[in-house]
Amino acid sequence: DIQMTQSPSSLSAAVGDRVTITCRASQNIGKYLNWYQQKAGKAPNLLIYAASTLQSGVPSRFSGSGSGTDFTLTITGLQPEDFAAYYCQQSYSTPRTFGQGTKVEVK
Amino acid sequence: QVQLVQSGAEVKKPGASVKVSCEASGYTFTNYDINWVRQATGRGLEWVGWMNPNTGNTGYAQKVQGRVTITRNTSIRTAYMELSSLTSEDTAVYYCARGWASSSFYYAMDVWGQGTAVIVSS
Numbered sequence: 001d002i003q004m005t006q007s008p009s010s011l012s013a014a015v016g017d018r019v020t021i022t023c024r025a026s027q028n029i030g031k032y033l034n035w036y037q038q039k040a041g042k043a044p045n046l047l048i049y050a051a052s053t054l055q056s057g058v059p060s061r062f063s064g065s066g067s068g069t070d071f072t073l074t075i076t077g078l079q080p081e082d083f084a085a086y087y088c089q090q091s092y093s094t095p096r097t098f099g100q101g102t103k104v105e106v107k
Numbered sequence: 108q109v110q111l112v113q114s115g116a117e118v119k120k121p122g123a124s125v126k127v128s129c130e131a132s133g134y135t136f137t138n139y140d141i142n143w144v145r146q147a148t149g150r151g152l153e154w155v156g157w158m159n160p161n162t163g164n165t166g167y168a169q170k171v172q173g174r175v176t177i178t179r180n181t182s183i184r185t186a187y188m189e190l191s192s193l194t195s196e197d198t199a200v201y202y203c204a205r206g207w208a209s210s211s212f213y214y215a216m217d218v219w220g221q222g223t224a225v226i227v228s229s
Contacts, residue, residue, distance in 0.1 A: 049217075
């Protein structure tokens with residue numbers, strides 16, 4: 001199985017900040033990497049697929065980069081509605097494993 | 108609109124089985140995979156398995172292999188996940204999610220059900 005490791009597990013930020021979350025795969029997964037946002041008590045929501053392609057309707061302050069084993073999710077200009085948990089997931093092979101998540105909290 | 112609607116919360120005793128349903132609407136059911144993902148309280152997301160509703164092909168996570176079965180009824184656009192021999196470690200919210208592939212074959216889960224709480228308690 002491919003292991004996905006996110007860092008940090010949590011971070012504190014203020015509205016307007018630039019936030020960066022990293023995700024590392026245990027083997028080369030090309031660009032088969034997705035990012036999801038999950039708000040408390042809600043289902044996850046797809047933000048980015050293929051490492052850097054923004055899902056329709058997702059604000060442009062979200063961006064993704066990387067390929068191979070190292071990936072990054074960046075939020076440029078954090079908004080109040082962005083305080084949530086974020087998960088990476090590899091879609092290179094089954095089982096389609098998730099990272100352990102990063103919780104973005106209010107500073 | 109495109110949506111997945113899941114069945115209601117379940118409370119089961121250890122050793123019992125549970126069957127959760129996921130009804131699709133707003134798209135052609137057989138054109139997209141259905142995945143199942145679970146989340147224990149305060150924990151991360153764990154992929155459970157998937158099914159191709161057109162062929163019936165399935166795949167499961169090793170952790171639940173042998174205890175989980177994903178099926179479908181295409182006439183009512185509904186997928187099911189059945190988990191047997193329940194233990195307290197199966198207590199979680201279970202989500203169904205549509206599996207979608209881009210034109211370049213990148214795969215993601217783009218539509219999610221609202222979640223079904225399964226509580227295993229004696």
